[in-house]
Amino acid sequence: MTATVTLHRTRSAAPSWVPQLVADLMGLLAIAAVVVTTWIWARNGGLLQTFVYPEYLLESQALYTGLLSQVLMILMVLFMARIPWVEQSWGHDVLARRHKWLGYASFWLAIAHTLLFAYNRVEREPSEWAGALLHLFVTDPWMLWATIGTLLIVAVVVTSIQIARRRLRYESWHLLHLYSYLGMAFVVPHEIFDGTHFHTAWTQIFWWSLYFGSLAAVLIWRVALPLWVSWRHRLVVDEVIAETPSAFSIVLRGRRLDRLRTKSGQFFIFRFLGSPGWTRGNPYSISAAPTRDDLRITLEAGGDGAVRARNLIPGSRVLIEGPYGTMTAARRRHPKMVMLAAGVGITPFRALLEDSEYGPGEATLIYRYTNHEHAIFLAELSELAERRRIELVFLPGRRRDDGSWLPADVDGSDVDVLKTLVPDIADRDVFACGPVPWLKAVHRAAHRAGVKARDFHEEDYAW
Template sequence: MDTTQAPPDTPAPALERAPRGARSRRLWRRAAIGVLWLTSVGVAVLWLAGGGAQELTRLPGGALASMGRMTGLVSANLLLYQVLLMARVPLFERAFGHDVLTRSHRAVGMWSFWLLVAHIVLLVLGYAADSGMQPLLQLWALVWGYPGMLLATAATLLMILVVVTSARRARARIRYESWHLLHLYAYLGVGLAIPHMLWTGTDLRTPLAAGYWWALWIAAVGSIVLWRIVLPVVRSLRHDLRVASVERDGATGVRVHVRGRDLDRLGARAGQFLIWRFLDGPGWMRGHPFSLARSPRRGELVLVARLVGDGTARLRDLRPGVRAIVEGPLGVLTGEARRTRSLLLLGAGSGVVPLLAILDEEPYGWGEATLVTRDSAPEHLLGGEHVRALVEGRGVRHVPLHGPRAGGRSSWLPSDWEGWDGADLVRSLVDVRDVDIYLCGPDAWASAVRHDLFRAGVQPGRIHQESFTS
C-alpha cells in the first residue's frame, strides 16, 4: 500500500459543493419518467378508443385479436423508445446517465421483441378462430394478403437477427465492429414495420392516434439525426478537434492527445466519456466510447484505451492532424455528485481512466483521496505515470490490487489478498461515514465491490458508479 505524508506547507483546498447539480438531475429524471408514463397511458387510450375493450367480450377470436393489437401497440411504443434512449437526447441523458440508458435500452428491446412475438401469435390465433383456418395457413394468408405485411415480415426477421446477436454469449464471439454493424439493422427494422401499421392498423385510423404515432416517429428519427449526426459534426468542426500526438501507455494501452479551439465550451467534465470517430480512412464511421483520461480543463482532450480489438488497435496508427468527430460528453461519473472531503476511488481495467481524470480536477487535501486499482498484472495498469504523479504531487494514496482473482468471499480482490475480507479492507482505508466513493469497472467486478461496500456500512447515496458494459 503506497502512502505519502503531507508536506507541512501544503494547505487543504476548500471544497465548495452546492446541491444545485443534484436537484437539477432529480428534476430531469422526474420529467423523463413523466414523459414515459404519459405516452404509455396514451397507448392504452388509443387501444380503448379503437374498441379494444369491447372486442375482449367476443370470444375467442375477437379477444385474441384485441390482445394482439394491444401487444403490438405496446411493442411499437417500446421499440421507438428504445431508439430514443440511445439517441443522446439530453432529457434522458441528464435524467438517468448513459450507463443506465444502455441497460434500459437492452431491457426495453427485449420486452419489445417478446411483445412483438405475442402480437404475431395472438393475431394469427384470433384471425384463425374467426376464419376457421389452420394457424399456419392463416399466417401465410396474413403475410401475402395484407398490405405492408411482407415489409413487416422482413422487419421481424431483422429484429430476430439483432436480438440473437445481442445475447451475451453471441456478443462474446463477435467482433465489436461486426456486432455494431449488425445492431444498426434494428433501425431498418423500425422503418420497415411502419407501413403495415399505417395500412392495416385499426388503432391508427383516428386523427388522435395517427397524430400520436407520427409525432413519436418524427421524434425518434429527428433525435437520431440531430443528436447523433448533426450536432456532433457541427461541434467537432467548430472546435476543430485534431490529433496532436499518440503514445504507448504501459504494456497494453495507447494514449491519444486531441487539441482544438475553445475546448472549455465543449462542456466536458472529468469522469465523462465521448464517442470518438477519427477520419483516418475506411471504418471511421464506427464510433468507440473512450473516457477522458485527464481533466479537460488542461486545454486538451486525452483518451487512454486498452488495445483489445481493431477499434483500439487503429488508435496506434493515428497521425497528428487527423480530424476527430465526437458525440457527447456523456456519463454522470463526475464530481458534481460529491458531498464530502474524503474520496475513495476503485477502478478495474479501463475503469481506472475516468477516475484519474476526477483526481485531476477535484479538490482534496494531502492524503484525503485513496485510489484502488485492479488489474491482472502491474504492467497492465493504464495511466501508471499519471498515478505516480498524483501520488507524488497531490498526496493520493494508491492501493494496487494486481494478480489473479481471489476465490473467497470478496472475489474482487486478487489472490494475494485472499485472506482479507473486502468490507474490512474498505473500513481500513477510509471512514465509511464520511466519504464519497467512485466505482468504475466491469459489471461483475463492480457488483462484488458494491456488495462489500454495503457490508462495510457505506450508504448507497455515497456510491457513484459508471458501467462500461454495452
C-alpha cells in the same frame, strides 16, 4: 510526502435543475405514452372484445401487444437519442440499461403479437392454415415488409443477449444493432395503413408525434449536434503515446475545448477519420483533466477499433459526440472520497484526482490490475499522490474468483478488506469503474460495508 496543497473548501456545484426537470418530463412522457396507447386500444373495443365477446379475444390481445410493442420501441429509441439534459441527469449507464430492457419488453410483445395473430388465422381456417399464414406474413398489404422488419429486429435482439455478445466483436455487434432502425422502419407501414387504431385524427396526431418526435431527437442530438461540435472545435490527433504493452493514450488538440464544458470523469464517443471503420463510434473516457486546447484519452488495445486507433497518424481529424457520463465530482456529497478501479477503469479517476477538490488524506485510490507490466499511469499516480497527499493502494494479481473484487493472494473477505483499507468508507463518496462482474463485487462489498446507494457512483466498461 512533503508537498502540501491548500484548497478552497467550496464544494462542486450540484447538477442544474434543468437536466433533472427534462429527465422527469421524459419519464412522465414514457408513462403517458403507455397509458394513452392502452386507452386507444380500450376505446376502440379492446375491453369489450376481451371481456364481453370472447370470440374476439385473440385478435384483441394481438392488437394490444402490437400497440404496446410499438410504443415501447419508440421510447427505446428516444431514451438513447443522447438528449443532453437527460444524459446529464440519468447518466449514460442508466439510459443504456433502460434502453435494453425496453428493447427486450418490446421484442417479446412483438413475438406475442405475431403468434397470437398467427394462431387466430389458423383457428379461423384450420384446413387452409398454410395459405392463411402465407397471407398473414407475405401477401396481405404491407405484411411482407413487416415480416422482414420483425426478422431484422429478432436478429438484433438475439445478438444482444450476453452469451452471443461475448462471441462478437464490438464493431460487428454495433453494425448489427443499427439494423434495428431499419427493422422499425419496415414495420411502421402496416401499422399506419392497415392498423385499426391509427385512423382517427387524434390517434394519428398521437402516433405521428411519437414517430417524428423520436426521429427529430435522433437527427438533432445524434447527427446534427455532433457534426456541429466536431466542426466547431476541429479536433485532430496530436500524438499517440504507449503507456503499457496493452494500453496507449491519444492526445487530441482543438479550438476552444473549454466551451465543451467537459468534466473529469466523463467520456466522448469518438470517430477517427481516415481509418477503416471510422463510421462506428467508440466510447472512451478522458484520462487527464480537460484544458482549453487538448483532451487525452487512454485505450486498451483490445478490439478492432482500439487497434486502428493505435496506428493513427498525427493530424488525423476526429468526430466527437459528448461529453457524456455523470460520474463526476458534481455527484459528491462528502468531503472525502474513495475510488476503486480495475484495469483500464483507472482512466476517469486519473482525471478526477487531478482537478477535484479535496484536502490531504481525503482521497483514496484502490487500483486493481493483473501485473505491474500492464498497470496504467503508475508514475503519474505516484506523482499526484505525492503532490496532493492521496492514499494509494495497489492490488496486483489475478482475481480471487468471479464473485470477488480482490486478488487471489489477499486474505480476508471482500467486505473486511474494504473496511480495513478504508475504515470510514460509509462516510465517503465511493466511485468505481471496471468490468461488469468486478463492479458487481465492489458494489456488493461497499453496500455491506455501510455505503448508501446515493453515495456509490459507478461506470461499467461494457457494451
